[in-house]
Amino acid sequence: MMVYALKRAVLGLAIMLTISMAVFALTNIASDPAIAIAGEGATATDVEAVRQRYGFDRPVVERYAEWLGHAVRGDFGMSYRQQRPVARVVLERFPVTFTLACLALGFSLALALPLAMFAALWPNSMIDRFAVLTALVAQAVPTFWLSLLGILVFSVELGWLPVSGSTSFVHYILPAACLGFFAMPAILRLTRAGLLEVLEADYIRTARAKGLRTPTILVKHALRNAIIPVVSIASVQFGYLLSGSVIVETIFAMQGIGYLAWESVSSADLPVVQALVLVTAFFYVLLTLFADILNAWLDPRIRIA
Template identity: 60%
Template sequence: MLVFALKRFVVGILVMLAVSTITFTLTNVAADPARTIAGEGASAADVEAIREAYGFDRPIIVRYGEWLGGALRADLGDSYRQRRPVVDVVMERLPVTMSLGGLAFAIAILAAIPLGIIAGLRPNSWIDRASLTFALIGQAMPTFWFALLGIVVFSVTLKWLPVSGSSSLSHFVLPAVVLAYYATPTLMRLTRAGMIEVMQSDYIRTAKAKGLRTGKIVLKHALRNAILPLVSVAAVQFGFMLGGSVVVETIFAMRGVGYLAWESITYSDLPVVQAIVLTIAAIYVVLTLAADIMNAWLDPRLRSN
C-alpha cells in the first residue's frame, strides 16, 4: 500500500510541475507583464523601464525558475492590482470557495447515491426512468441559466434566499444547489450502473440464496463494490466544483477564488491568475491521490497496478 501511494504521489508532483510550466508560459506569452503593470496610457519608455525593473527582459526560462523557486517557498510574488502578496490575496478568498464547494459536494452525494441505489435496484421502473430524466435535465441545463432561474424564483419572487453575497449560511444555499445539480446526474448514473452490475454478480445471488435481508445485501456486500468508480469521479467532481465556481460565484457576487479569478483576468493581474490555477491544480492532485488510495483500500487488486 505504501509503494502504491508513493507512486501516485510522484505522478502528482509531475502533474503539478507540468501545470506550473504551462501556466507560467501561457500567461507570460499571452500578455506583456510590463505593459500590464504600466497601464494602457503608459509611454514606451515607461514600459521599458518597468520591464528592466521587474526583470521581464530576461529569458523566460530564468524567470520561470525564479517563480518556481518562490512557489516552493509559498512566495508567488505580488499582485499587480492590489500591490500585496499573491498568497495573501488568494488565501483570503479560499475559505468562501471551499465552503461553497464542500456544501455543494455534500448535497450532490446525499442526492446521487440514494437515487442511484434505488434506480439500480429497480431498473426500467418508473423510479429509474424519473431518475434518468432528472440526470438528463441536469446535464443539459446550463449552469448560468439555472442560477438565474433560482434567483428569479427563490430570491426575487419568493424572497426565501438572498440574491448575492457570502456573509451567512443562507447566502450559500442557492449557489451550492446550483453547483450540486450539475454534478449529481453523473454521480447518480455511476451509482445506478454499478448497482445493476453488482446485483447480477454470483456472490449476490449466493447471499440471496442464504436468505440474507435485502438491506444487508445492498449496504454490506453490493454498495462497497458498486461505488468503486464513484470514488474517483466524485474526487474529480469536487475539484470541478472548486475550479468551476467562477460562473456561480460571479453571478451570486460571492467573494471567493472563482470571483477573484474573474477579477484578475479582467484586470490582467497575471500573478494572481497563476496562483489560482496552481492552487486549483494542487487541490485536484490531492483529491485524485486521496481517491486512488481509497480505491486501493476498497479493492486490494488495484494495489498491483
C-alpha cells in the first residue's frame, strides 16, 4: 500500500515536471513574450529594450531552469500588469475557486449518488427514468444559460439569493449549484451503470446465499465495488470544476482564478498565466493521486499494480 502510494507520487512529480515544461514552452517559445509585453505599436527598439529588461535574450533552457527553481520555492515572479508578486495575486483568488469547486462537487455527489442508487435498485422504474432524464437534461443545458436562469428565478423573482459577488456563503449557493449540476451526469451515469453491473455479479448472489439482508448487501458488497470508477471520475470532474469555473465566475462576478486567468490572458500577463496553469495542474495531479490512493484502499487488487 505504501509502496503503491509512493510510486504514484513519483509519477505525479514526473507529470508536474512535464506540465511545467509545456507551460514554459507555450508562453516563451510558441510566442515572443517581448512583443506581447511591449504591446501594439511598439518599435523594434522598444521590443529589444523589453527583451533586455526581462532577460528574454538568454537561452531558453537557462531561463526555464531559473523559472522552475523559483517556482518550486513559490516564487512565480512579478505580475507585469499588477506589479505585485504573482504568488500573492494567485493566492488571493484561489480560495474562492476552491470553495466553489468543493461545493459544486459536493452538490453533484449529493444529487447523483442517491439518485443512481435508487435507479440501479429499481431499473426501468419511475425513479430510474427520472434519474436518466435528469442526467440528460443536466448534460445538455449550458452552464451560462442555467446560471442566468438561476439568477432570474432565485435572485430577481424570489429574492432568496444574491445576484453576484463572493463575500459570504450564500453567495456561493447558486454558482455552486449551477456548476455542480453540470458535473452531475457523469457521476450519476457511472454510479448507476456500475451498480447495475455489480448487482448482477456472482459475489452478490453469494452474499444473498449467506442470508445477508438487502441493505448490508447494497452498502457493503455492492457500493464499495461500484464506487471505484466513481472516485476516479469525481477527481477528474473536480479538476474540470477548478479550471472550468471561468464562465460561472464571470457571470456571478466572483473573484476566483477563473476570472483571473481570463484577465491575465487578455493582457499577456505571462507570469500569472504560467503560475495559474501550474497551480491548477498541481491540484489536478494531487487530486488524481488522492483518488488513486483512495481506490487502492477500496480495492486490494489495485495495490499490486
